[in-house]
Amino acid sequence: MVGAHFLDTNALPILHQDLVGGLDVFVDNKWHKVRPIPGVLVINVGGVFAALSNGIYSSSLHRAVVNSHKERRSLVFFMCPRADKLVKPAEELVPTSEGHKKVSGFHMVRFA
Ligand SMILES: O=C(O)CCC(=O)C(=O)O
Numbered sequence: 001m002v003g004a005h006f007l008d009t010n011a012l013p014i015l016h017q018d019l020v021g022g023l024d025v026f027v028d029n030k031w032h033k034v035r036p037i038p039g040v041l042v043i044n045v046g047g048v049f050a051a052l053s054n055g056i057y058s059s060s061l062h063r064a065v066v067n068s069h070k071e072r073r074s075l076v077f078f079m080c081p082r083a084d085k086l087v088k089p090a091e092e093l094v095p096t097s098e099g100h101k102k103v104s105g106f107h108m109v110r111f112a
């Protein structure tokens with residue numbers, strides 16, 4: 001059974017999944033299994049990091065798939081800027097020509 005699809009909004013979510021697995025990531029128009037490796041954490045790119053990098057990195061679509069045989073557990077650590085903080089790309093990553101500016105600043109409250 002396929003659970004929710006996620007495009008994380010925060011910066012760099014840190015995820016630990018158990019050895020049952022079930023985390024998939026959508027790359028090149030296909031779902032790929034993220035194979036669980038003992039002691040290894042998965043770091044996703046969230047919307048805040050994508051914005052800070054001015055779109056050099058983009059948030060990856062991922063999902064959790066569960067099965068009817070074995071319970072699956074995952075633990076995710078999210079870290080978000082305060083709602084009143086302006087999230088915007090580092091100046092040195094913003095092209096000087098306005099026409100090429102990809103990401104404008106936003107407040108986290110936009111995601112609430
Ligand atoms: O359950 C999982 O492994 C994925 C959870 C996740 O990525 C999320 O909650 O944003």
Ligand SMILES: [Fe+2]
Nearest residue numbers: 006008013044
């Ligand atoms: Fe996620």
